[in-house]
Amino acid sequence: MTDQADFSLEAWPTPDVGSLSTDVQADYFRRKRAVELCIEGASDATIKRKCGIGLKQATRLIKERCMAPSPDGLIFGFRGLVKHQRIAAPVRKKTVVLDQFGYGGTGAMGALLLGDPEFRKKLDSRILRVHKDTLLAEGKRHRGALWGWFLDELRARGYELRNEWPFNSVSLGYHALRNYTDALLKSKPTVLAHTVGGKDAVRKLRAGDGVNRPNLALFQRVEMDAHKLDGRFCVLMPAPGGGWVPRIIHRLWVIVIVEVVSRAVLGYHLSIRKEVNKEDVLRTIKCALTNWQPLEVSYCDKPLVEGAGLPPILGKDFIGICWKETSVDGALAETCKTVKDKLANVVGAELLSPENSFSVRRSLDDRPYIESFFRTLGDRALQRLSNTTGSKSTDPKKINPTGVALESQFQYEYLIELLQSLICNYNAAKHGALGYRSPLQMIKYYFEQGMLPERRADPELVQSLLSYRKLCLVHGGAAEGRAPFVNFDHGRYGGPAIADREDLVGTKVWMTNHIEDDARVARCTTINGQLVGVLRVAPPWDKLPHTISIRRSIKSFQNIKKIESLNNDAIRTFMKFVEAQKNNTLPVHPTYLEVRRILSQQAESFEGDSAAARALESLKGMAPVPSREEKHPESASNSNESKIRKIGKDAGKRALPTKRLAKD
Structure with a gap:
């Protein structure tokens, strides 16, 4: 090692000398000086005169202590010169012979494994074994089961017949096996995390603790995620005999976009589907880019505190602010091509998903701000109501949420109003991490300092976020004895704009559902981009608005x-x-x-x-x-x-x- 061209003592790790006692410090400096003189080529007499130890001792310190591997992945370096610092585990060389009091078995476990490498390999494999999630296996292994297997294996190898350790000890090697198991698991943190906390603990171990997170600018990164609400709600439906009957609905989702620096909620959307899809995600993005007006609330006179709302409440300068990065957890609704293209074309933002960034699927530490918001939404709001489902199936808060929802007739329309109050008041609440400013005050502070991004989303592009287009064939014509029409997603579209266009029959045109929440009309354009006109759908889809x-x-x-x-x-x-x-x-x-x-x-x-x-x-x-x-x-x-x-x-x-x- 010392003969290598790039060898240098300056690269060796050093201990914190100030934490050592006076005697240990003096001994450390003597050893360090001896090592330096040995590397420089000094004689044995010179080293002994200056340091009190000879050349042979200095060489042994370098080989056995300084160059030994450290648990941190480096060599010990000068750290190995500290007195009483254990470098390697002791190895027993003598045969284990216990006295009448049971003493004399120090290092017996190490000697046994060193003398039987095959058994050691089997033991290590059993301790470090991790089953796949799809297999039926024991979740948390008991130490007693491992100890029983340990004794059976040694008994089969003749240790008991020869009255060798551990069968000649009082504890039969239980404590030695426990210590060895703990040491082996500590050397394999991933296996230890899986043994203690399962796959969630492994993800958390891999995700990091956020110490080296970059310092981001305002609106440089936002976090977007969906959360299933911890509550049961109902809807009133007309009864055959008159009146209204409450019917329970499935648990609802809320999708939220949180700005990382200010912690402000930029937009949200309550999804009434069983699972979130790309349309819900696009509605959330649109909410974050458009002007916001409070809904009329029926359950109280003053649902919002002073200054509460989404960022556009601060003024026109805060409408349609674009961000640069969108961090998601990898759900298909958030990472699909449609959402990725809309973010790039309308917002100008890059999508950070597990495939192209640091984020890990369902890891709470990779999106800490939005997960903290969801925890606040549950602990301080929905879980305080009697219709809550709790945070888990065994939550004591969960009593009879379905019965409460039906008896109290807690309709999901009321939930829309309640969510507005909770989210908007959150934006106006003071945060300790923001210097006791609210998220909205933080955004306004950055604006006053001239640090608000200048780019704004094009209003026309924002309005087209939820548009849907498809290439369709034009049917009909004089040959069939009927006006030209287009079949577009189970609807037949026609009208004056296409009635006389015989030149389009048999060709394909682009059909675009350009009006949000109303598919009764669609815009028709040719492949070359020439507008044909707006077509209307035929019965039975022409009466009421729908998507x-x-x-x-x-x-x-x-x-x-x-x-x-x-x-x-x-x-x-x-x-x-x-x-x-x-x-x-x-x-x-x-x-x-x-x-x-x-x-x-x-x-x-x-x-x-x-x-x-x-x-x-x-x-x-x-x-x-x-x-x-x-x-x-x-x-x-x-x-x-x-x-x-x-x-x-x-x-x-x-x-x-x-x-x-x-x-x-």
């Missing part, structure tokens, strides 16, 4: 013969089908909840439109509408609301909590 995903779901019901005919109005037929189901124990289908959301939104946003009027009428056939004479005395729909309340009263049902579904 492409809703249409696909309803069509799947018809394909498996659950719905025989869609009649003249597919949406209304599907709603009646779901409401007529007799099995009230199963959760309501998520497509039904999505239809309710769109109809409510259309009735609120496009009041006066004929389609909106039909949506409002559909809503009134689905759920009770609260009275608003105090807020809107001039409303023309008060008489209709009275009729609805009268129906519920005549049906003999107890009064239900008012539910706001649409502005009238």
Whole structure:
């Protein structure tokens, strides 16, 4: 080693001399000087005169102590010169002979394994064995089982007949085996973590502790993830005999985008599907890039504290701020090509997933800020309610969440209002890690310092985030005796814009669902990008607003013969089908909840439109509408609301909590 060209004592690790006692320090400096003189080629007499030890002793210190491998992966270096520092485990050379008191067995375990390498290999393999997750095996191995195997193996090898250790000891080698097992597992941290905490502990060990995280600028990185809410909720559905019946719904998801530096929630979306898909992720991104207006809340007069909201509440300068990196956990809905392309083209952000970055699938330490937010959302909010499912199946907070949701009629529409209050108030709450500033105050502080990013998302591109396009063939024409039309996702589209375009028959065109939550119309363009016009869908899809995903779901019901005919109005037929189901124990289908959301939104946003009027009428056939004479005395729909309340009263049902579904 010392003959190598790049050998240098300056590269040797050194101990913390200040932590040593005076005597140990003096002995260390003598040994160190002796090693340096030995390397320089000094004589034995010179080394002995200056350091008190000879050349032979200095050479032994270098070979046996300084050049020995250290547990940290380096050599001991000068650290091996510290007095009483154990470099290697002791090796017993004499035969184990215990006295009458049981003493004299020091190093017996090491001597046994050193003399029988084959047995040592079998023992190490058994201790370090890790089963696959798909195999049936003992999760946490008991020390007694290993000890029993240990004795059986040695007994088969004749140790008991020869009365050799451990059969001549009182403990039969139990303590020695335990110490050896602990030392071996400590040398294999991954196996030890799997033995103690399973695969989650292994992921946490591999993920790191965040010490070397980079110093990021504001809006340089955001974290996005989905969280299943810890609560049960219901929806009110019309009963055949009149009134309303609460029906339980499956557990819902919330998708959130958190900015890393300020800890602010930029956008969120409540998904009513059983599993999150790419559409939910895109809605969350759109929420983070558009202006925010608070929803009207029915459960209290002041749901938001002063200054609460999403970042756009601070002013126009905070609308559509783009970020550079989006950290996700690798879920398919977040890493699909559509989401990746939208982030790159609209936001200009790179997607950080387990395939191209440091992040690990389902590791809490790789997205600490959003996981901390979800923990806060559960511990300080939803888990405090009696309809909570708890954080796990054995959580004592979980009593009877389904029964509570049905009895209290905690509707998911109320959850939308509650989530707004929780998230917006979180943005206005002071954080100790931010110098007791709130996330919104932190963003405003960076803005005042001129450190807010200048890039803003194009509003037109943001509005097109949820658009869907497909290459379709133009059918019909004079040869078939009918106007040209296009089949686009189970719908037949036509209209004046394409009625006279015989030149397009037999060619392919791009069909784009360009209006969010309304697939009744679609934009048609040629392959060369020339606009043909806006086409309308034919019955039975032309009555009420819906999305492409809703249409696909309803069509799947018809394909498996659950719905025989869609009649003249597919949406209304599907709603009646779901409401007529007799099995009230199963959760309501998520497509039904999505239809309710769109109809409510259309009735609120496009009041006066004929389609909106039909949506409002559909809503009134689905759920009770609260009275608003105090807020809107001039409303023309008060008489209709009275009729609805009268129906519920005549049906003999107890009064239900008012539910706001649409502005009238």
